[in-house]
Amino acid sequence: MVGNEGRAINVALLGCGVVGSQVVRLLTEQADELAARVGAPVHLVGIAVRRPQRHADVPADLLTTDAAGLVARDDVDIVVELVGGIEPVRGLLLTALKNGKSVVSANKALLAEDGAALAAAADESGADLYYEASVAGAIPLLRPIQQSLAGDRIRRVAGIVNGTTNFILSAMATSGANYTEALEEAGRLGYAEADPTADVDGYDAASKAAILASLAFHTRVTADDVYREGIRDVSAADIAAAKALGCTVKLLAICEQVDGAVTARVHPAMIPRSHPLASVSGAYNAVFIEAAAAGQLMFYGQGAGGPETASAVLGDLVAAARNRVIGGRGPRDSAHAHLPVLSMGETRTRYHVALDVTDRAGVLAQVAGVFADHDVSIATVRQEGRGQNGGDADDGVPNTRDATLVIVTHSATDAALASTVEALTGLDAVRGVAGVLRVEGLGRPVTELGGAS
Numbered sequence: 001m002v003g004n005e006g007r008a009i010n011v012a013l014l015g016c017g018v019v020g021s022q023v024v025r026l027l028t029e030q031a032d033e034l035a036a037r038v039g040a041p042v043h044l045v046g047i048a049v050r051r052p053q054r055h056a057d058v059p060a061d062l063l064t065t066d067a068a069g070l071v072a073r074d075d076v077d078i079v080v081e082l083v084g085g086i087e088p089v090r091g092l093l094l095t096a097l098k099n100g101k102s103v104v105s106a107n108k109a110l111l112a113e114d115g116a117a118l119a120a121a122a123d124e125s126g127a128d129l130y131y132e133a134s135v136a137g138a139i140p141l142l143r144p145i146q147q148s149l150a151g152d153r154i155r156r157v158a159g160i161v162n163g164t165t166n167f168i169l170s171a172m173a174t175s176g177a178n179y180t181e182a183l184e185e186a187g188r189l190g191y192a193e194a195d196p197t198a199d200v201d202g203y204d205a206a207s208k209a210a211i212l213a214s215l216a217f218h219t220r221v222t223a224d225d226v227y228r229e230g231i232r233d234v235s236a237a238d239i240a241a242a243k244a245l246g247c248t249v250k251l252l253a254i255c256e257q258v259d260g261a262v263t264a265r266v267h268p269a270m271i272p273r274s275h276p277l278a279s280v281s282g283a284y285n286a287v288f289i290e291a292a293a294a295g296q297l298m299f300y301g302q303g304a305g306g307p308e309t310a311s312a313v314l315g316d317l318v319a320a321a322r323n324r325v326i327g328g329r330g331p332r333d334s335a336h337a338h339l340p341v342l343s344m345g346e347t348r349t350r351y352h353v354a355l356d357v358t359d360r361a362g363v364l365a366q367v368a369g370v371f372a373d374h375d376v377s378i379a380t381v382r383q384e385g386r387g388q389n390g391g392d393a394d395d396g397v398p399n400t401r402d403a404t405l406v407i408v409t410h411s412a413t414d415a416a417l418a419s420t421v422e423a424l425t426g427l428d429a430v431r432g433v434a435g436v437l438r439v440e441g442l443g444r445p446v447t448e449l450g451g452a453s
Contacts, residue, residue, distance in 0.1 A: 008041040015082035022310035097121035102320040106133035112207035112223040119333035130316035138308035159287030164199035201230035213255035218337040227344035229267035345415035350439040356431040359403035374420040377410040
């Protein structure tokens with residue numbers, strides 16, 4: 001790539017919403033500093049928006065509704081994409097990259113679905129593709145994985161990568177609120193969208209897990225490869241049960257390399273309160289990395305927000321602009337390993353299972369037998385009586401007593417646990433499965449639960 005010494009670096013911006021407007025502000029307010037850091041002036045030459053009338057604070061000569069025309073301009077060096085979604089953004093970014101324009105994006109959904117095509121287009125033309133802001137907002141995370149840990153072998157990446165769900169679960173833990181109440185509070189405070197589906201059902205976190213797994217394990221992982229389970233079914237009873245066991249409940253994105261294969265999953269899980277991720281509360285994000293040589297590392301900070309995410313976007317923009325000035329390029333996509341991605345059924349973890357049972361002799365033995373039949377080893381058992389249920393002494397029908405049976409397993413496959421739960425529901429003594437939550441030690445002994453993780 002030929003350098004651009006002495007010439008301004010021209011930037012086209014797609015989208016001017018919460019994050020985009022902050023990018024415009026920072027480019028304007030910090031123009032002199034950015035020029036000094038880049039080695040050339042950085043000029044914003046156009047902003048593509050749907051409704052120009054809604055952006056009265058932006059110079060009118062910068063606004064356009066013709067995104068394709070803006071991307072195709074010969075004088076544009078870098079395209080910054082903050083629109084989101086798949087189409088028409090995919091086509092716009094592929095066009096930009098194929099024409100040698102560098103791209104900075106925060107589009108987690110597109111990168112998780114079609115990152116391979118974008119990376120291939122960047123490689124073919126020698127352009128840069130940066131997307132630090134796509135996973136954890138302001139937190140420097142992807143660049144450390146790509147560059148600082150490039151000489152290491154990452155074993156696990158696990159984290160809280162969605163602020164909305166973390167706020168909800170934190171509120172449930174601190175106030176005793178149920179899911180619906182905590183979600184309403186998140187909405188009132190602006191942490192939850194009017195339609196929170198992408199957050200609470202785990203779609204947002206699954207896209208981020210796909211990006212993290214792809215980078216960490218040098219293997220192409222898409223959102224379709226990620227097991228996804230949201231937090232709608234997490235109850236106040238689950239939160240209380242976790243607290244009783246010295247744990248808390250978090251929605252985790254977990255990516256691991258195990259025995260030459262990759263696992264990637266998003267689901268709520270109990271984690272020990274001694275683990276650093278357990279103390280991450282409110283709308284904050286944190287990602288915990290375990291590497292062979294570096295050991296355990298944690299990245300923590302604001303995972304969303306206009307100025308915060310714009311900070312990550314500007315970092316990528318400066319990197320891409322510097323490369324334009326000197327005639328180089330940033331790190332290329334690394335997907336050389338081609339490791340298989342395991343299904344969730346093959347993934348191993350521990351489980352907390354709560355059963356509503358009839359309190360009578362022999363029930364525990366029946367339940368334990370079902371676990372043994374499906375090769376799921378029990379670590380601990382706790383039984384709590386819940387009073388009488390059933391008949392009336394006056395009509396000759398005997399009263400029965402109900403109990404809650406709480407079982408924590410040793411490590412087992414998800415498929416084995418699922419078949420165990422299905423078989424348990426067929427027992428006469430089991431009135432219902434009150435809850436099933438995975439238990440993650442995340443590299444630390446789960447001593448509170450009776451055994452190693």
